[in-house]
Amino acid sequence: MHEGHGFSTRAIHAGQEPDPLTGAVVPPIYQVSTYKQDGVGGLRGGYDYSRSGNPTRAALETCLADLEGGTGSFAFASGLAAEDTLLRALLEPGDRVVIPDDAYGGTFRLFDKVTSRWGLRYAPVPITDLGAVAERVREGARMVWAETPTNPLLNLADIAELAGLAHEHGALLVVDNTFAGPYLQRPLALGADAVVHSTTKYLGGHSDVVGGAIVVGDDALAEPIGFHQNSMGAVAGPFDSWLTQRGVKTLAARMDRHCDNAEAVAEFLAGHDAVAEVLYPGLSTHPGHEVAGKQMRRYGGMVSFRHSGGEQAAVEACNRTELFTLGESLGGVESLIEHPGRMTHASAAGSALEVPADLIRLSVGIEDPDDLLADLRQALGG
Numbered sequence: 340m341h342e343g344h345g346f347s348t349r350a351i352h353a354g355q356e357p358d359p360l361t362g363a364v365v366p367p368i369y370q371v372s373t374y375k376q377d378g379v380g381g382l383r384g385g386y387d388y389s390r391s392g393n394p395t396r397a398a399l400e401t402c403l404a405d406l407e408g409g410t411g412s413f414a415f416a417s418g419l420a421a422e423d424t425l426l427r428a429l430l431e432p433g434d435r436v437v438i439p440d441d442a443y444g445g446t447f448r449l450f451d452k453v454t455s456r457w458g459l460r461y462a463p464v465p466i467t468d469l470g471a472v473a474e475r476v477r478e479g480a481r482m483v484w485a486e487t488p489t490n491p492l493l494n495l496a497d498i499a500e501l502a503g504l505a506h507e508h509g510a511l512l513v514v515d516n517t518f519a520g521p522y523l524q525r526p527l528a529l530g531a532d533a534v535v536h537s538t539t540k541y542l543g544g545h546s547d548v549v550g551g552a553i554v555v556g557d558d559a560l561a562e563p564i565g566f567h568q569n570s571m572g573a574v575a576g577p578f579d580s581w582l583t584q585r586g587v588k589t590l591a592a593r594m595d596r597h598c599d600n601a602e603a604v605a606e607f608l609a610g611h612d613a614v615a616e617v618l619y620p621g622l623s624t625h626p627g628h629e630v631a632g633k634q635m636r637r638y639g640g641m642v643s644f645r646h647s648g649g650e651q652a653a654v655e656a657c658n659r660t661e662l663f664t665l666g667e668s669l670g671g672v673e674s675l676i677e678h679p680g681r682m683t684h685a686s687a688a689g690s691a692l693e694v695p696a697d698l699i700r701l702s703v704g705i706e707d708p709d710d711l712l713a714d715l716r717q718a719l720g721g
């Protein structure tokens with residue numbers, strides 16, 4: 340219905356038809372568990388029980404499918420709930436999955452401690468190394484799991500190349516599109532079979548809701564995922580769906596501002612004495628710059644950098660910012676700073692996923708850029 344329209348028009352209107360009963364211009368929060376039937380089996384709107392389906396959740400699912408260019412979309416209670424459901428819906432015990440050796444920590448833990456007990460095996464590889472991925476797929480891996488840009492090193496995986504080599508051997512490509520979001524990057528159009536999101540991050544965008552989503556472009560995948568969404572039951576509630584939808588409407592406007600600010604921050608850091616290296620795909624020095632240019636509209640709102648003074652100096656800088664709030668998570672309107680080695684990625688210490696001790700990660704918000712630069716200047720200066 341909104342196919343010919345631009346991204347923001349679809350973000351605001353897809354799935355958002357005025358409420359048929361009242362004309363409310365925003366789909367109401369249908370805070371309800373069950374629905375009256377007009378005679379046995381006589382469902383008024385196709386809804387019988389809110390685990391199976393809820394109009395507020397359905398509005399969000401319709402919108403996300405539209406924005407990712409998919410045909411089926413499913414909203415969950417968290418990003419990890421979406422991931423767990425996807426793995427069990429599309430794989431069998433004994434199957435192998437190729438995962439990035441710098442996967443999101445929670446994703447790694449899900450493979451390492453949860454789905455492995457169910458019989459799923461995983462092989463971590465550098466996801467930028469197409470040869471290593473191809474080898475695992477040739478050995479029989481059923482799924483390639485990619486994240487791009489990665490967290491916190493902001494490496495870039497070439498989605499079209501990964502899709503090609505996965506499909507050559509009958510494997511599926513799943514892309515965790517949390518860091519870029521559908522405004523900057525649309526994996527299904529590049530050949531991915533499924534997209535997963537932590538909607539907690541940029542889609543929700545206001546650090547006030549936890550949620551997840553899966554979008555697929557193929558009914559043969561939508562069917563088992565829909566079945567498992569209902570059977571496993573980790574669905575997004577009506578209020579969480581509504582909050583997420585509210586965030587989605589401003590995604591493009593926020594994302595452009597996140598990118599403007601992140602570019603300014605990356606440039607500032609690149610010229611600062613206390614900074615040894617800036618990791619931002621928008622910099623021409625970044626190893627993923629070319630791939631990013633090929634598959635992303637812009638370079639995103641996440642910037643990582645290494646402090647030239649080592650681990651202690653990095654920790655102190657994190658403690659000194661005033662506007663950048665010290666905290667985990669990302670993608671909200673407010674800027675956040677964190678020390679991955681001691682915070683988000685502390686559990687990776689000693690493993691293949693360990694991150695440099697002098698690394699600082701910024702989720703650059705949409706405040707006034709001059710204020711953000713001034714805060715970083717004072718935090719790095721002392």
Ligand SMILES: *Cc1c(COP(=O)(O)O)cnc(C)c1O
Nearest residue numbers: 417418419443445517537539550
């Ligand atoms: C946060 C995050 C997740 C997990 O999502 P939750 O909503 O916290 O369960 C998965 N992948 C990436 C890249 C994330 O940043």
